[in-house]
Amino acid sequence: MNVHDILQNPDEHVRFAAYLDKLEHVDDPDEVDLVSSVLTDPDQTMAQSAVLRHLDRRAAGLYxxxxYEEWAQTMTQATIDHPFLAQRLREWSLFRAITLKLPWQPDDLLASSNWLQLKTADGTNTEAIEILAEAGHTKRIRNTARTGLTHHSES
Structure with missing residues (x-):
């Protein structure tokens, strides 16, 4: 079943499940075309949600x-007209930099979404965790970071 066939189904739940299945099994050379095709669905909320799940799954395995770098660049081009998806890719790149101890800016982390701050607070980069323990957006992020610092100091 191709994306055109999926688009013929009026039920967005069926289309969502079909998109997730297609995205999970797409070959690398076809990934950009598939992501772009999914994003043509008239139900943009559903289409972007399917692509977001795909990006998160792929980024988690690739970062x-x-x-990762070439993949993220390619996916950024495919999602350029979708600010939330492009932002998620930027945040995955920041997460990658923080986790792999590549260059990154604390202000970028402080300006990032709660999603990234929580993911980072639960990570292994002590500098980033200390920043979030002090200035994370939410009490949950600050507490997660403080708990992480306690675990790091005990080990």
């Missing part, structure tokens, strides 16, 4: 590897 530690050098292949």
């Amino acid at each position: 530690p590897a050098p292949a």
